[in-house]
Amino acid sequence: MRKALILPTKYVQGEDELLNLGYFVSTFGKSALLIGKNEDIERVRTKLNQTADKYGVEFFEAGFNGEATRNEVQRLQNMLNEQPADCVVGLGGGKALDTAKVVADSEGLEVIIAPTIAAQDAPTSHSAVLYTEEHNFDDYYYCKKSPGVVLADTTVIAQAPTRFLLAGMGDAMSTYFEARATHNSYSRVNASLPMGTREGYTPSAVGTYAALQLAKLCFDNLQEDGLKAKLSADNNRVTESLSKIVETNILLSGLGFESGGLAAAHAIYNGLTVLPGTHDYLHGEQVAFTTLIQLVLEDAEKKEINTVLGFYHSVGLPMTLADIGANEVTYEQALEVAKKACIPEESIHSMPFPIDEEQVANALIVANQVGEEYKQNGPL
Incomplete structure (x- = not known):
């Protein structure tokens, strides 16, 4: 292979x-x-x-x-x-x-x-x-x-304002789940795409185990040091926890997404750009929420969803549509997001099962309710 x-x-x-x-x-x-x-x-x-x-x-x-x-x-x-x-x-x-x-x-x-x-x-x-x-x-x-x-x-x-570091954590949180989905579907990764114009080149390579482990390390580091890094940023101080999360956000997540692969979370983020209210929110803030949508699409285990939401709650990352400026999203709007997320070129087709627009719209609505439920009543 x-x-x-x-x-x-x-x-x-x-x-x-x-x-x-x-x-x-x-x-x-x-x-x-x-x-x-x-x-x-x-x-x-x-x-x-x-x-x-x-x-x-x-x-x-x-x-x-x-x-x-x-x-x-x-x-x-x-x-x-x-x-x-x-x-x-x-x-x-x-x-x-x-x-x-x-x-x-x-x-x-x-x-x-x-x-x-x-x-x-x-x-x-x-x-x-x-x-x-x-x-x-x-x-x-x-x-x-x-x-x-x-x-x-x-x-x-x-x-810099702590908000930026948190957005980086939101982006990094998606890295493992997208790399895992790409690995399970044997989908091609960005690392295999042509570097410039290569006539006759077929970008068919899949990710390495090294990239998958780097992506998993993103998740582990966030769980271990994310909150401590936030507190360091709140005080504008360089600590080992902050340095660890800077490396996680920039290096590990960068290598993890490019050589491990993107899947639903980033494709749905691209779809969210059709909602005007989201434009005031950072890329990583929105990806934090679209990672939750991907987990709903996958029917992820309750324990895994609670772990992700628990982390979001501890550091203050978005858990609902309202958290990223998209209030009262209709099902028709959800379908517009899904339509953009599901174009043939998008990474959502790296998920290890067939995807259609209705699935994505449904998952968006349900993920929002999952986030609201966690906010009101705690772990699912």
């Missing part, structure tokens, strides 16, 4: 690690196009200046408009044409990082990924998600290679 695993070239995590960013830029040349929101750049301005001076490199600041769209990619490509750079640095949250990956790949440059929050598992992957100008899911983009360097500064991440 053909299997595949894909990894970034280098992952480095630690306190004040951004002070070494200039060194990694210098391994590719003398300059970098810096893609990130102005407020994120200002948060780390002192470190950027220090590392640029120390290693003799230059950052060309490109900004970021807040959404990973085709138009934003084009704007940044135009900037590179006007002001050539030796590499690209993506700094900030997932959408800025994904945009940086697309821009670097399209221009044949190396990319350094420097997350300032641990809100999702995008940093390590060779894939990116593009959205429309209206903030709806557009398409996936697959780069020719994984990031050259992923640099996680835990001091910066600890200073």
Whole structure:
């Protein structure tokens, strides 16, 4: 059986690690196009200046408009044409990082990924998600290679609002359940997709046991250190528990989803983008709830559902539709979500049984009731 695993070239995590960013830029040349929101750049301005001076490199600041769209990619490509750079640095949250990956790949440059929050598992992957100008899911983009360097500064991440770390936990919670479903169905994984255009290439590989174990470690680490990491973030302090969850959210979940596989949870998340109320909520917050929908679809054991809901309750992750801004969702709206989640290209078809739109709509409604029941009466 053909299997595949894909990894970034280098992952480095630690306190004040951004002070070494200039060194990694210098391994590719003398300059970098810096893609990130102005407020994120200002948060780390002192470190950027220090590392640029120390290693003799230059950052060309490109900004970021807040959404990973085709138009934003084009704007940044135009900037590179006007002001050539030796590499690209993506700094900030997932959408800025994904945009940086697309821009670097399209221009044949190396990319350094420097997350300032641990809100999702995008940093390590060779894939990116593009959205429309209206903030709806557009398409996936697959780069020719994984990031050259992923640099996680835990001091910066600890200073960010706790909400971002929790969203990362929500994203990481899905990793094991989706990898397990993909493993059980022998479905292909993102690691097997073509890295660039490969004529005649058949992306048919399944995930490795290594990836499945990394995904399982996500679940285990969340249970053991999630609440302690939240308390560390509440106090803006780097502790071993916070470092462990940063690694879980970024590295383990990133490797776990890309080489272990996605299934229903992320496909239904893409479907949720048709509900306007969800747009104010982070990716990982919504994926926390769609993981519950996947468990309902699977008819998971009551003990497993209670474990997941118990964790959500302890740290404050969404358990119902109302928790992600979708109040009074009708069955017709649920079917609209399901329709988008069930398009032929979606990962929901990695579930180990046939899926149709009615199943997904039903599971969405029932998962919401399961969350409400837990809130009102405790474990099922």
